Amino acid sequence: MRTTSISPWKQAFQSGLLGGAIAVLLALVGMVAAFSGRYIVSGVFTMGQFLFLAPILFLAYMTLRRAPQMPPFRLLQTGMVSGAASGAVIAVFVLIGSVVNLRVMFINASPQLYGILTFNQGVGIGALILLVAGLLLGALAAGIILLPERTRKTIVQAALWVFTIGLLRDLIVTVSFRWGPLAAIIKQFFAVSGLTPVGAAILIALIGGIRYWQLGKNDPHAVTFFNNTKPTVRWLRLGLAGVILLLLPPILGIFFSEILDNVAMYILMGLGLNIVVGFAGLLDLGYVAFFAIGAYVMGVMTSPELGFFNMTWWEALPFALVTSFIAGVILGLPVLRLRGDYLAIVTLGFGEIVRLLVLSDWLRPWLGGTQGIQRIAQPQIGNFVFNTQQELYYLFLAGLGIVAFIAWRLKDSRLGRSWMALREDEDVAKAMGINHVTTKLLAFATGALFSGLAGTIFAAKLTSVYPHSMNFLVSINVLSLIIIGGMGSIPGVFVGALVLIAAPELLREFAEFRYLVYGALLVTMMLTKPEGLWPEERRRLELHEEEHSPAVSAD
Amino acid sequence: MIRNWIQRITLTDVIVWGVGILILTGVVWGSIVTLGIGKYSTATWIDLTISGLALGGVYALIALGYTLVYGILRMINFAHSEVFMSGPFTATFAAQALIAIGWWNRYPWLSLLIVMAVAAAVSSSIAILLERVAYRPLRGAPRLVPLITAIGASFFLQYTFRGLYGSGLKAYPEMEIFKGVWMLGSVRIFKTQAAAIVGAIVMMLILYGIVQYTKLGKAMRSVSEDKEVAALMGINVDRVITSTFALGGASAGVAGILYLLLFPVANFFMGFFPGLKAFTAAVLGGIGNVPGAFLGAMVLGLLESIGPNLFLDGLGVPAAGQLKDAIAFTILVFILIFRPSGILGERLTQTKA
Numbered sequence: 001m002r003t004t005s006i007s008p009w010k011q012a013f014q015s016g017l018l019g020g021a022i023a024v025l026l027a028l029v030g031m032v033a034a035f036s037g038r039y040i041v042s043g044v045f046t047m048g049q050f051l052f053l054a055p056i057l058f059l060a061y062m063t064l065r066r067a068p069q070m071p072p073f074r075l076l077q078t079g080m081v082s083g084a085a086s087g088a089v090i091a092v093f094v095l096i097g098s099v100v101n102l103r104v105m106f107i108n109a110s111p112q113l114y115g116i117l118t119f120n121q122g123v124g125i126g127a128l129i130l131l132v133a134g135l136l137l138g139a140l141a142a143g144i145i146l147l148p149e150r151t152r153k154t155i156v157q158a159a160l161w162v163f164t165i166g167l168l169r170d171l172i173v174t175v176s177f178r179w180g181p182l183a184a185i186i187k188q189f190f191a192v193s194g195l196t197p198v199g200a201a202i203l204i205a206l207i208g209g210i211r212y213w214q215l216g217k218n219d220p221h222a223v224t225f226f227n228n229t230k231p232t233v234r235w236l237r238l239g240l241a242g243v244i245l246l247l248l249p250p251i252l253g254i255f256f257s258e259i260l261d262n263v264a265m266y267i268l269m270g271l272g273l274n275i276v277v278g279f280a281g282l283l284d285l286g287y288v289a290f291f292a293i294g295a296y297v298m299g300v301m302t303s304p305e306l307g308f309f310n311m312t313w314w315e316a317l318p319f320a321l322v323t324s325f326i327a328g329v330i331l332g333l334p335v336l337r338l339r340g341d342y343l344a345i346v347t348l349g350f351g352e353i354v355r356l357l358v359l360s361d362w363l364r365p366w367l368g369g370t371q372g373i374q375r376i377a378q379p380q381i382g383n384f385v386f387n388t389q390q391e392l393y394y395l396f397l398a399g400l401g402i403v404a405f406i407a408w409r410l411k412d413s414r415l416g417r418s419w420m421a422l423r424e425d426e427d428v429a430k431a432m433g434i435n436h437v438t439t440k441l442l443a444f445a446t447g448a449l450f451s452g453l454a455g456t457i458f459a460a461k462l463t464s465v466y467p468h469s470m471n472f473l474v475s476i477n478v479l480s481l482i483i484i485g486g487m488g489s490i491p492g493v494f495v496g497a498l499v500l501i502a503a504p505e506l507l508r509e510f511a512e513f514r515y516l517v518y519g520a521l522l523v524t525m526m527l528t529k530p531e532g533l534w535p536e537e538r539r540r541l542e543l544h545e546e547e548h549s550p551a552v553s554a555d
Numbered sequence: 556m557i558r559n560w561i562q563r564i565t566l567t568d569v570i571v572w573g574v575g576i577l578i579l580t581g582v583v584w585g586s587i588v589t590l591g592i593g594k595y596s597t598a599t600w601i602d603l604t605i606s607g608l609a610l611g612g613v614y615a616l617i618a619l620g621y622t623l624v625y626g627i628l629r630m631i632n633f634a635h636s637e638v639f640m641s642g643p644f645t646a647t648f649a650a651q652a653l654i655a656i657g658w659w660n661r662y663p664w665l666s667l668l669i670v671m672a673v674a675a676a677v678s679s680s681i682a683i684l685l686e687r688v689a690y691r692p693l694r695g696a697p698r699l700v701p702l703i704t705a706i707g708a709s710f711f712l713q714y715t716f717r718g719l720y721g722s723g724l725k726a727y728p729e730m731e732i733f734k735g736v737w738m739l740g741s742v743r744i745f746k747t748q749a750a751a752i753v754g755a756i757v758m759m760l761i762l763y764g765i766v767q768y769t770k771l772g773k774a775m776r777s778v779s780e781d782k783e784v785a786a787l788m789g790i791n792v793d794r795v796i797t798s799t800f801a802l803g804g805a806s807a808g809v810a811g812i813l814y815l816l817l818f819p820v821a822n823f824f825m826g827f828f829p830g831l832k833a834f835t836a837a838v839l840g841g842i843g844n845v846p847g848a849f850l851g852a853m854v855l856g857l858l859e860s861i862g863p864n865l866f867l868d869g870l871g872v873p874a875a876g877q878l879k880d881a882i883a884f885t886i887l888v889f890i891l892i893f894r895p896s897g898i899l900g901e902r903l904t905q906t907k908a
Binding site (some may be wrong): 025028030108281283323331338340341349356475478515521523527 | 565568570571574605608629630633648651688692696699700701702703704706707708709711712713714715717718719721744755831834835838843872873877878880881884885887888891892895
């Protein structure tokens with residue numbers, strides 16, 4: 001937290017050490033090894049290498065950006081100090097690992113890992129390479145800062161695009177499979193994993209060229225199709241988005257449609273939690289309970305296995321929704337008086353109580369205990385049954401359309417403004433005549449309703465429900481996605497779901513590290529950009545105000 | 556007077572009290588039925604009581620971390636359950652090493668001390684790191700922000716340790732001296748349980764002593780009273796806060812070893828439930844209050860241990876033991892609703908400053 005008194009050298013050295021430590025941590029938790037099979041540029045650069053080299057570059061870059069103005073040569077030197085320090089940390093780790101068997105304690109400290117870290121060149125040469133790589137990355141960081149803005153943006157954006165395209169190779173190749181002649185061309189760019197080196201070079205040149213030309217036009221306020229605010233254009237844009245959404249399942253194919261379903265389900269829940277947390281400011285950690293209630297009511301009502309009601313999906317839907325809504329009110333009532341931390345813990349406890357009850361032998365005759373409920377009905381219109389992933393997508397989409405519309409209209413309604421008033425200051429809001437009881441209860445109940453809806457479709461999707469799919473982690477997924485997207489922001493929910501739900505499913509190696517990354521993301525997000533990726537305007541303003549208070553100032 | 560009171564009652568109060576009375580009736584009725592049938596012998600009840608006390612001791616030491624931090628920063632350190640997990644999880648490796656060099660059963664007390672020191676050191680370091688990285692930059696931010704950070708940090712730590720040490724269960728080796736039972740008259744007591752109870756009480760006394768009688772404790776109490784005035788009086792507030800986290804962490808680390816004596820397996824998820832229950836205990840006793848944490852933890856341990864057999868059995872719930880966690884959470888919910896200030900209901904500073 002001390003700022004000016006430390007010399008830039010020392011600071012660079014320290015942050016270099018930090019970068020190295022992050023890289024070693026990533027290696028030890030197993031991320032580097034797990035991703036080393038996934039090439040970004042085939043035969044040249046893997047995601048694993050990216051993971052331990054990126055912290056070096058990033059920390060060097062951050063040091064230089066924070067450091068006071070200095071001449072280019074000093075900047076270069078400082079960057080290299082930072083980079084070399086990072087490289088040295090990794091090298092020392094490898095050297096220690098080659099002498100002591102760290103594997104007794106750290107399961108990932110395998111010879112394979114050391115091989116990756118030393119670029120398969122043996123310990124001695126590898127350590128040297130690491131140092132040199134650190135120096136080069138530090139120099140690169142300085143270079144990025146020294147370049148003029150237009151060139152810098154071009155290079156950085158081209159690199160990011162190529163990185164993303166390389167990672168999404170499977171998706172792109174599978175999807176473009178049916179595009180005839182275009183498919184053949186696209187296939188030329190990709191190897192078995194990642195881009196081919198030639199493809200990567202062409203892409204860099206292509207994207208770089210386009211971006212350079214675009215940045216040269218340099219009129220940020222130019223009206224294009226994407227930022228035009230004329231109503232007709234806006235509707236056209238919305239219509240276009242709708243058509244694309246409708247066409248997605250046939251384009252993506254069965255496997256990716258399942259991912260799409262999951263994303264849609266989480267968006268549905270996210271929109272609900274967004275009302276509770278984002279609009280009304282009530283941190284609810286037991287949100288999965290309502291999802292479970294929706295799914296289980298659907299199960300109990302329709303499953304012939306339990307044989308209580310044997311309804312169809314559509315007949316059971318109102319019951320499931322009403323039950324979720326009432327459950328929201330029931331949870332809301334007792335916690336009306338609680339705020340902040342206590343509220344979070346009570347809702348967490350509530351979620352766990354629901355899960356434990358469902359799991360118990362006590363309620364087994366009604367809820368199936370650990371076995372769950374099977375043979376849940378699937379929705380049917382006429383003779384058409386929604387049963388494949390692609391068909392169910394349309395059900396999700398319909399639900400999503402309705403829910404998103406409701407959420408969007410609620411946001412600026414009288415109720416929505418009452419929620420925000422309560423969020424900002426409960427006492428003042430009460431004094432202004434807002435009935436905090438109904439307002440809060442409606443927030444809980446609406447959120448619960450949306451989550452219950454997601455649960456009913458989820459039940460139809462799997463045709464079975466198990467207590468194990470109703471754990472605390474679901475709540476955390478939903479909470480993370482609305483926070484990363486931006487609390488209170490409806491587009492933020494979509495962005496958050498795409499980043500947090502789609503990305504781990506597209507990169508299978510990621511699954512194991514999902515919550516580690518979520519956790520880190522939540523912390524960094526709160527430290528650096530608490531308003532989220534796609535912030536709601538009001539919250540952004542509010543949080544920027546905070547930046548001026550001394551307590552928040554970073555070093 | 557009464558009319559006034561009646562007018563102020565809202566529908567919410569009626570429903571909340573109604574549910575409360577319903578549950579209380581259920582508990583009383585269930586207990587009467589169970590005791591009436593005489594399904595369990597006195598020995599069983601004594602066994603349950605002792606295991607409840609042992610569990611309570613462990614919860615007390617964890618709860619202390621919540622309470623100390625709350626007393627000073629007025630925030631709930633959500634990631635404390637991971638602070639608790641990190642120490643004992645790491646200490647299992649120390650235990651393995653001690654077995655390898657043959658000290659484990661030759662110098663059992665020394666080994667126990669080493670293992671505890673390792674656990675306390677790791678938990679302490681994690682707690683300090685947590686405060687430094689995740690909480691300190693956010694002091695003075697809107698309330699939701701540090702709370703979310705804490706949740707994030709909790710998951711980050713959990714899955715980092717999963718990545719470092721693996722997702723499997725790590726067995727904590729048994730010690731010869733803790734095998735078997737002691738007989739106190741006709742009362743049978745497992746040696747591990749006795750060790751946990753004694754260990755928890757000793758540790759609790761030490762920590763209470765630190766808070767009450769040392770210079771650091773005095774500084775902690777004054778910071779909890781008023782940060783700015785404390786700073787004016789020449790107290791280094793940041794350092795005091797760091798020490799508080801360290802103290803809470805160390806206590807959680809020791810608690811972790813006692814926990815491993817009772818349930819000898821460690822894994823990355825071991826912190827979640829004890830952490831949540833210790834939080835319940837801290838709230839039950841009155842958060843911010845050191846003796847309160849102890850009292851709350853003991854009450855919770857007993858309820859959790861005796862409860863399923865006492866009242867759930869009487870109500871005809873099969874396999875009532877499955878619901879012991881649900882009991883703890885129900886207590887938490889109701890305490891927070893009816894008496895958020897807990898049993899003792901005062902903060903550290905108001906009683907003893």
